[in-house]
Amino acid sequence: xxxxxxxxxxxxxxxxxxxxxxxxxxxxxxxxxxxxxxxxxxxxxxxxxxxxxxxxxxxxxxxxxxxxxxxxxxxxxxxxxxxxxxxxxxxxxxxxxxxxxxxxxxxxxxxxxxxxxxxxxxxxxxxxxxxxxxxxxxxxxxxxxxxxxxxxxxxxxxxxxxxxxxxxxxxxxxxxxxxxxxxxxxxxxxxxxxxxxxxxxxxxxxxxxxxxxxxxxxxxxxxxxxxxxxxxxxxxxxxxxxxxxxxxxxxxxxxxxxxxxxxxxxxxxxxxxxxxxxxxxxxxxxxxxxxxxxxxxxxxxxxxxxxxxxxxxxxxxxxxxxxxxxxxxxxxxxxxxxxxxxx
Numbered sequence: 001x002x003x004x005x006x007x008x009x010x011x012x013x014x015x016x017x018x019x020x021x022x023x024x025x026x027x028x029x030x031x032x033x034x035x036x037x038x039x040x041x042x043x044x045x046x047x048x049x050x051x052x053x054x055x056x057x058x059x060x061x062x063x064x065x066x067x068x069x070x071x072x073x074x075x076x077x078x079x080x081x082x083x084x085x086x087x088x089x090x091x092x093x094x095x096x097x098x099x100x101x102x103x104x105x106x107x108x109x110x111x112x113x114x115x116x117x118x119x120x121x122x123x124x125x126x127x128x129x130x131x132x133x134x135x136x137x138x139x140x141x142x143x144x145x146x147x148x149x150x151x152x153x154x155x156x157x158x159x160x161x162x163x164x165x166x167x168x169x170x171x172x173x174x175x176x177x178x179x180x181x182x183x184x185x186x187x188x189x190x191x192x193x194x195x196x197x198x199x200x201x202x203x204x205x206x207x208x209x210x211x212x213x214x215x216x217x218x219x220x221x222x223x224x225x226x227x228x229x230x231x232x233x234x235x236x237x238x239x240x241x242x243x244x245x246x247x248x249x250x251x252x253x254x255x256x257x258x259x260x261x262x263x264x265x266x267x268x269x270x271x272x273x274x275x276x277x278x279x280x281x282x283x284x285x286x287x288x289x290x291x292x293x294x295x296x297x298x299x300x301x302x303x304x305x306x307x308x309x310x311x312x313x314x315x316x317x318x319x320x321x322x323x324x325x326x327x328x329x330x331x332x333x334x335x336x337x338x339x340x341x342x343x
Contacts, residue, residue, distance in 0.1 A: 007032065008169060009076035011091055013040055013065070015053040015142035016108055017082030022146070024169055025060035033065045034072035034095075041065035057146040070098045078104045078165055080136070081120070085111030085283060088120055092127045099128060104162045106134040106155070110190035111283040112290050119187050132159045134166060135183055137190030138241040139249035141256065148174040154242045155179055156186035178241060185237030188228040193247040194258045194284030195291060196220035199308050200251035201262025206318065216304075217251050222333075223302050227291065230300055258284035271312055288312055301331075 006029065010021040013035025021033040035041055044050055044065040048058055066072050073079055073095050083091045088109055099105070105128060107120035118126070124133045134157030145151050155166040155177055167177045180186050196216070203216060224247070225238040237243055250256045254263070261282045264274035275282060292309045295302040307324070310316035 006030070006077045007075050009034065009073045009079045010082060011069070011072065011079065011095060012082030012108075013037060013050070013053075014082060014084075015050075016140065017080070018044075018050045018054055018059070019140075019142045019145045020080060020082070020108065020136075020170065022059050022063055023172055023175055025063035027169075027172065028062070029169060031063055032072040032076065033063060034067070034069050035065060036067060038067045041067050054143065054146050057143070069095050073098045078106070078169060080106050080108055081124070082108045085109055085113055085120065085286070089113065089123050089127065092123060096127060099131065101130040103128065103131045104134070104159075104165055105131045106136050106157075106162070106166060107187075108136045109283075110137060110187075110194060112191055112287060114286060114290050117290065117294055119184065119191070121183055121187055132162045133157065133183075134159065134162045135187045135190075136166065137186050137246065138178075139245040141249060141253060143255055145175065148172075150174055150176075152176040152178060152241055152245075154186050154240065156181065156183040156242070158183065180237065180240070180242070182234045182237045184231060185228055185233030186242040188231065188233055189224065189238060189242040190246055191283070191287060192224035192227065192291065193220070193250050194282070195288050195305060195308065196224065196247060197250040197256050197258035198262035198265070198282075198284045198288070198312070199304060201256075201259035201264075202266035202308075202311070202318065203262075204259075205263045205266025213251075217247060220251070220304060221247055223304050227295060227300050227302060230298060257282045261285060265312065266318070285312070 008024055008029055008031050010017050010033045021031050025031045044059060048061055105124050107124060109120045112119060113123060121133050121135050124131060134155055136153055136155050138153035140151055140153050155163050157163050158181060163179045170177050200216060221238060221244055225235050229235050253259060257278055260278055261274045264277055288309055292305050295305060307321040310321055311318055
C-alpha cells in the first residue's frame with residue numbers, strides 16, 4: 001500500500017478504532033473514520049483529538065472523520081470494523097450496500113454475538129459472502145499504541161493478499177504486524193482473554209500473592225486454549241501474541257477495561273456500578289455468560305469461567321468459590337501433552 005494512493009476506512013469511533021486509523025493517517029494513507037456521533041467527528045476534524053476515548057493524545061491532521069458511512073467506505077481498498085460486538089452486525093449491514101465484491105474487511109472486535117454464538121469473522125462471512133475476511137488481535141492496549149510504545153499484533157486470514165495489505169497499511173516503527181492463517185484461534189484468543197482479565201482484576205483487588213497470579217494466568221491459558229481447540233482452533237496459536245501475549249497484558253494492566261471491571265467488583269462494587277464507572281464497553285462481562293452457556297452445552301471443563309460466573313452474576317462469595325475450585329479433582333498441567341482422560 002503506497003501512502004496517499006489508496007483509501008482505507010475504519011468503522012468505529014472508540015479507542016482502538018481511532019488508534020489504528022491514526023497509525024495509517026500518520027503514514028500519509030488516506031483514512032476515513034466513520035462514527036455515529038457527529039460532535040466527536042467534528043472534534044476529530046477540527047481539534048484533532050478524541051476527547052472521550054483518547055483525551056491526551058493528539059491525532060494526525062490528515063485523519064478525517066465522518067458520520068456518512070457511504071462516504072467512509074466508498075472507494076476503500078481495506079475496511080476495518082472496530083464496533084462493539086452487540087452492534088457489530090447492524091453496522092456491517094449498514095455498510096454492505098456500499099462495499100464491492102472481493103472487498104477486504106478486517107474485524108478488530110474481541111467479542112461474540114450472544115444470540116448466535118457467532119465470532120465477528122463469522123458475522124462478516126454471513127453478511128458479506130463475497131468479501132475477503134480477516135481478524136486483527138493481540139496485546140494492543142490503545143493508550144500505549146497512541147503513545148507510540150512498541151507494540152505487535154496479529155493479522156489472521158486465509159487470504160494472503162489481505163494479510164499483506166494489512167501488514168503494509170499498519171506497519172510502523174512502533175507497531176509490528178505478524179501474520180497467521182488460524183483465524184478462529186486468533187479471534188478466540190482475543191475474545192476469551194477478556195473473561196480472565198476480569199478474574200485478574202478481581203484477584204488484584206483482593207491482594208492475592210504472586211504465586212496466585214501466576215497460577216491464575218497459566219490456568220486461564222489452559223482453559224481458553226481447551227475451549228478454542230474444541231471449536232477448531234490450532235493450540236499452537238495460544239503460544240503467540242494473540243494467545244499468551246494478549247492474556248498477559250490484559251491480566252496485568254490497569255489500562256485493561258476488563259481488568260478494571262474485575263478490580264471494581266473485588267473492591268465491593270456491584271456489577272452495574274463497576275460497568276457504569278468504566279464508561280466504556282467491557283466485552284468480558286457478556287462473554288462470561290456466553291462462554292459459560294456454550295461450555296456447559298459442549299461439556300468442556302472450564303472451572304474458572306464457572307466460578308467467575310457465580311461471582312459476577314449470582315453474587316457468590318469469592319473465597320467460597322476459590323475454595324471449591326481448589327478442592328476440585330486434580331488434573332494434568334497441559335492436556336495437549338497429557339490429556340485429562342488419561343489420568
